[in-house]
Every structure is written in structure tokens, then in C-alpha cells.
Amino acid sequence: MTLFKLLLFFIVKGILADVNETERSGVQLWRVQGDLDEDVIAEFYDRARLTEEIWKRDNRTIDFLIYEEEAADFIVFLDEHKVSHRILIDDVRQTVDEAMLNTFPTRRLAVQGGTFTWTSYPSLAEINTYLKKLASDYPKHCSLTELGKTSQKKPIYALKISNGKPYNVAILVDGGTHGREWTSVISALYFIDSLVKNYDKQPEYMKKRDWHVIPVLNPDGYDYSLTVDRLWKKNRRRLSGTCRGVDLNRNFAYNWGKDLTTLSACNQFYCGPMAFSEEETKAFKRLTDGTHFSGYLSIHSAGTKVMFPLTNEAVNRDDYHLHLDMTKNMCLAMRAVGHQSFTNGNIAKIGKKGYGMAIDWMYYEKRIPHSYLIETRSQNGLDLIPPKEILIAAKEVQAGIMKFAEKLR
Ligand SMILES: [Zn+2]
The missing domain is CATH 3.40.630.10 (Zn peptidases)
Structure with a gap:
């Protein structure tokens, strides 16, 4: 590899690393529903680390955001406790972007x-x-x-x-x-x-x-x-x-x-x-x-x-x-x-x-x-x-x- 190609290789690799940053990783809205006892909910909170990621919670339902990189671990936990989940929004980023467009159709003057x-x-x-x-x-x-x-x-x-x-x-x-x-x-x-x-x-x-x-x-x-x-x-x-x-x-x-x-x-x-x-x-x-x-x-x-x-x-x-x-x-x-x-x-x-x-x-x-x-x-x-x-x-x-x-x- 010539020096030029080597340089190019590192530049492209650097650019790709930026593009691949997990900051744009998928975000989904999930719902777990059922008779959730307090212990499960407490452990759920601890494991899910959801302080500001919960969209809704009542006695039988928790809606929360989950990031792609955390989903697999979380499914294991839910299965252990026989709690089923379903996906309410498959791509939260896209939904939020669309909602933003509806809420603020044009750039309003701040x-x-x-x-x-x-x-x-x-x-x-x-x-x-x-x-x-x-x-x-x-x-x-x-x-x-x-x-x-x-x-x-x-x-x-x-x-x-x-x-x-x-x-x-x-x-x-x-x-x-x-x-x-x-x-x-x-x-x-x-x-x-x-x-x-x-x-x-x-x-x-x-x-x-x-x-x-x-x-x-x-x-x-x-x-x-x-x-x-x-x-x-x-x-x-x-x-x-x-x-x-x-x-x-x-x-x-x-x-x-x-x-x-x-x-x-x-x-x-x-x-x-x-x-x-x-x-x-x-x-x-x-x-x-x-x-x-x-x-x-x-x-x-x-x-x-x-x-x-x-x-x-x-x-x-x-x-x-x-x-x-x-x-x-x-x-x-x-x-x-x-x-x-x-x-x-x-x-x-x-x-x-x-x-x-x-x-x-x-x-x-x-x-x-x-x-x-x-x-x-x-x-x-x-x-x-x-x-x-x-x-x-x-x-x-x-x-x-x-x-x-x-x-x-
Ligand atoms: Zn905050």
C-alpha cells in the first residue's frame, strides 16, 4: 500500500467510524402489560435504567423507550419473569421527526x-x-x-x-x-x-x-x-x-x-x-x-x-x-x-x-x-x-x- 492509499484508508475509516456512531442507533417504544408485582417493577426499573425514558406508567402498563443496544438483554429479563412485551413504535426517531414537522410545520420565530x-x-x-x-x-x-x-x-x-x-x-x-x-x-x-x-x-x-x-x-x-x-x-x-x-x-x-x-x-x-x-x-x-x-x-x-x-x-x-x-x-x-x-x-x-x-x-x-x-x-x-x-x-x-x-x- 502506498503512503497515499494508507492515508486514504485511515481517512475513510475515520469517516465511517463517525457515520457508525451508535448515537443514531434505533430507538423503539415498547409496552409491557399485565399483573406486574412490585418486585418485578422495581427490578424492571433497576435493569431498564429508565428514569427519563418512561412515557407512561400505571398499575398494569409501562411504556418505555428502549435503545437497540439494550434490547437483547432486556428480552432475557422479561422472559425470565414471564412478562410479554410489544412494540408500539418501531422507529421513535422517525415518529418524533414527523411529529416535530406537524407541531412546528415551519421554523417559527423564537x-x-x-x-x-x-x-x-x-x-x-x-x-x-x-x-x-x-x-x-x-x-x-x-x-x-x-x-x-x-x-x-x-x-x-x-x-x-x-x-x-x-x-x-x-x-x-x-x-x-x-x-x-x-x-x-x-x-x-x-x-x-x-x-x-x-x-x-x-x-x-x-x-x-x-x-x-x-x-x-x-x-x-x-x-x-x-x-x-x-x-x-x-x-x-x-x-x-x-x-x-x-x-x-x-x-x-x-x-x-x-x-x-x-x-x-x-x-x-x-x-x-x-x-x-x-x-x-x-x-x-x-x-x-x-x-x-x-x-x-x-x-x-x-x-x-x-x-x-x-x-x-x-x-x-x-x-x-x-x-x-x-x-x-x-x-x-x-x-x-x-x-x-x-x-x-x-x-x-x-x-x-x-x-x-x-x-x-x-x-x-x-x-x-x-x-x-x-x-x-x-x-x-x-x-x-x-x-x-x-x-x-x-x-x-x-x-x-x-x-x-x-x-x-
Ligand atoms: Zn432530564
């Missing part, structure tokens, strides 16, 4: 006259331009900080909103941990927008806080989901081998990597080579190391619920009831916006026990007394709501956050 329209999702560039303009238009109450840069050199911003009083209590809010959760991003932006532009009219419980908001914790993933692959969830860091990306919500140093399956780089829940291995989570950690927070609210999409950590209820019964009460109040305030019922509870009960999650790390390691995960409203379990519901979804989150600020002692 920004008009320098402000968001709240009927579509802004690009990352639009968000960054907006944040810079807001900080320069409202210097009295706003300051924008670049917390770090992603592996693709995109800035990760946090906006601090405060009246500068020395005894304010600090609250951290973030959105866009997962690339495809667009409504979490626009909800964080809506919260910022309405707080900053109406600062003087805010109730006192909003003004005696230092708000730190990271609207897009995972800019690479958000950008990629918006422009290439609607279902992309992880960040975009190139890893060894063919797979890309770490699930940022498995990369925190509490119970990190305890679920061995998440140690595989191709897994949708890949926890990274070590805790805080990612630029995004490092940036988050720097902020939380430098500021004492009393509350943390992490916005995700979409599941129509508010969850708290405490994987083991017996650890601290008082806190359990405190959290139950706080999240209940938040859900009621959110329901008042658009008659949508939100569920509240322990993440192990109404979500799924996950390892290396941000809300657990903030609660158990940083000792932040209130650390919650808000899941925005959904359409059939998916973050694919009609344009006219985007603003309602954002207002629901705003109502939840305001209720939190009101109740926080």
Missing part, C-alpha cells in the same frame, strides 16, 4: 424585536445574545458569568439576579441538563425574563433571594438536539471508541457509578470516566463551591412532576415530610396555572433511583436542605408540546419556583 416569542425554542446563539443583552440592559439587578466552556468550547452561562442586599439567601436554578429537554431551557429563560423585567413589582420573598440561573447546563447537547438529533440527551464529548457523550445527571459525586451498566460509554446513562469528569459538571461544582445555596431547583422535561431526593426515607423522616410538604405546595401552585395536575414525591418512588444525580449530590454532599427536580408538562410523556402550550409550561415552572421562594425559610 425571537422577535429582541425578545422571545415563547411559541418556539430559541437557538443557542439566540439564547447567548439574549443573556448578554439582558445583563447590559439591567445592570442594577443582573450579572452574567461564564462558568466554563464545554468540550466543544461553548460557554456555560449563569445569570445572577439580585438586589445586592447582604443577607439574601441564594437559590440555584438550572435547565437544559439534558439536550433534548427544550422546555426546561425555555422555562428557565421565562423565569429569568419575568423576574428581571418586573423586578420592582416582585413580592418581597422573591427579592430577598440571590437567584443564580443556568438556563442551559448542556449547551453542546441542546444545540445538537435542536439542529441534528431531536432525541439527543447527553453532552457531546468525544470519548474513546465510537460513542459520544456523558449523561450529566449521572456524573455527580454521590453514589457515582453505582449502577455498573452506566459505566459503559455507549449507554444513554453513561456516568463518565469519573465523577465530575465533564466540563459542564465541573462548572456547576465551581459555582456551588463558591456560593452557599439554600435551595436548588433543577428543571427537566417532561414528566409533569416535582421530585425530591431521599432515596432512603428512613434516613431522615423530618426532612422527608418537609420535602413532601414543599413539593406538594409547588405542585398546587403549578396546577393553578393551567389545570394540569403535577405529581410530587420521592424520586425513588415516582421517578427512579438513579446514581450520580445532581439533586442527590446537592442534598447529601453540599447539605442543601431543599433540592428538587421539576419535570415540565408533557405530551404523551414526551417533551413535544404544541406551540401554544410552551408559555403555559414555562408559567407553570415559574409558579412552582415562586411558591418555593415563598415557602423557603
Whole structure:
């Protein structure tokens, strides 16, 4: 082989490796149905690692997304427990792409006259331009900080909103941990927008806080989901081998990597080579190391619920009831916006026990007394709501956050 051919061989091999990345692997929607006893469901959750992949669940039915590379193992488990399954959607990516076309037939303007329209999702560039303009238009109450840069050199911003009083209590809010959760991003932006532009009219419980908001914790993933692959969830860091990306919500140093399956780089829940291995989570950690927070609210999409950590209820019964009460109040305030019922509870009960999650790390390691995960409203379990519901979804989150600020002692 001549040197030229050898070079060509490696170039083509490199290109093919990119094309073959499992990031475009098949995704199906499956349904298991029957008398599922609690043990089977618990094991099902553990094995399926489905925190944000469940589209629907009731006593007899679980609809969930499954990735091609996980299907074979899963069938063995279902067979062992004599649970049958059927495929509801053979190619979820295609279905989602078609649904996107129906929901947003033309590219709607996300920004008009320098402000968001709240009927579509802004690009990352639009968000960054907006944040810079807001900080320069409202210097009295706003300051924008670049917390770090992603592996693709995109800035990760946090906006601090405060009246500068020395005894304010600090609250951290973030959105866009997962690339495809667009409504979490626009909800964080809506919260910022309405707080900053109406600062003087805010109730006192909003003004005696230092708000730190990271609207897009995972800019690479958000950008990629918006422009290439609607279902992309992880960040975009190139890893060894063919797979890309770490699930940022498995990369925190509490119970990190305890679920061995998440140690595989191709897994949708890949926890990274070590805790805080990612630029995004490092940036988050720097902020939380430098500021004492009393509350943390992490916005995700979409599941129509508010969850708290405490994987083991017996650890601290008082806190359990405190959290139950706080999240209940938040859900009621959110329901008042658009008659949508939100569920509240322990993440192990109404979500799924996950390892290396941000809300657990903030609660158990940083000792932040209130650390919650808000899941925005959904359409059939998916973050694919009609344009006219985007603003309602954002207002629901705003109502939840305001209720939190009101109740926080
Ligand atoms: Zn999420």
C-alpha cells in the first residue's frame, strides 16, 4: 500500500467510524402489560435504567423507550419473569421527526424585536445574545458569568439576579441538563425574563433571594438536539471508541457509578470516566463551591412532576415530610396555572433511583436542605408540546419556583 492509499484508508475509516456512531442507533417504544408485582417493577426499573425514558406508567402498563443496544438483554429479563412485551413504535426517531414537522410545520420565530416569542425554542446563539443583552440592559439587578466552556468550547452561562442586599439567601436554578429537554431551557429563560423585567413589582420573598440561573447546563447537547438529533440527551464529548457523550445527571459525586451498566460509554446513562469528569459538571461544582445555596431547583422535561431526593426515607423522616410538604405546595401552585395536575414525591418512588444525580449530590454532599427536580408538562410523556402550550409550561415552572421562594425559610 502506498503512503497515499494508507492515508486514504485511515481517512475513510475515520469517516465511517463517525457515520457508525451508535448515537443514531434505533430507538423503539415498547409496552409491557399485565399483573406486574412490585418486585418485578422495581427490578424492571433497576435493569431498564429508565428514569427519563418512561412515557407512561400505571398499575398494569409501562411504556418505555428502549435503545437497540439494550434490547437483547432486556428480552432475557422479561422472559425470565414471564412478562410479554410489544412494540408500539418501531422507529421513535422517525415518529418524533414527523411529529416535530406537524407541531412546528415551519421554523417559527423564537425571537422577535429582541425578545422571545415563547411559541418556539430559541437557538443557542439566540439564547447567548439574549443573556448578554439582558445583563447590559439591567445592570442594577443582573450579572452574567461564564462558568466554563464545554468540550466543544461553548460557554456555560449563569445569570445572577439580585438586589445586592447582604443577607439574601441564594437559590440555584438550572435547565437544559439534558439536550433534548427544550422546555426546561425555555422555562428557565421565562423565569429569568419575568423576574428581571418586573423586578420592582416582585413580592418581597422573591427579592430577598440571590437567584443564580443556568438556563442551559448542556449547551453542546441542546444545540445538537435542536439542529441534528431531536432525541439527543447527553453532552457531546468525544470519548474513546465510537460513542459520544456523558449523561450529566449521572456524573455527580454521590453514589457515582453505582449502577455498573452506566459505566459503559455507549449507554444513554453513561456516568463518565469519573465523577465530575465533564466540563459542564465541573462548572456547576465551581459555582456551588463558591456560593452557599439554600435551595436548588433543577428543571427537566417532561414528566409533569416535582421530585425530591431521599432515596432512603428512613434516613431522615423530618426532612422527608418537609420535602413532601414543599413539593406538594409547588405542585398546587403549578396546577393553578393551567389545570394540569403535577405529581410530587420521592424520586425513588415516582421517578427512579438513579446514581450520580445532581439533586442527590446537592442534598447529601453540599447539605442543601431543599433540592428538587421539576419535570415540565408533557405530551404523551414526551417533551413535544404544541406551540401554544410552551408559555403555559414555562408559567407553570415559574409558579412552582415562586411558591418555593415563598415557602423557603
Ligand atoms: Zn432530564
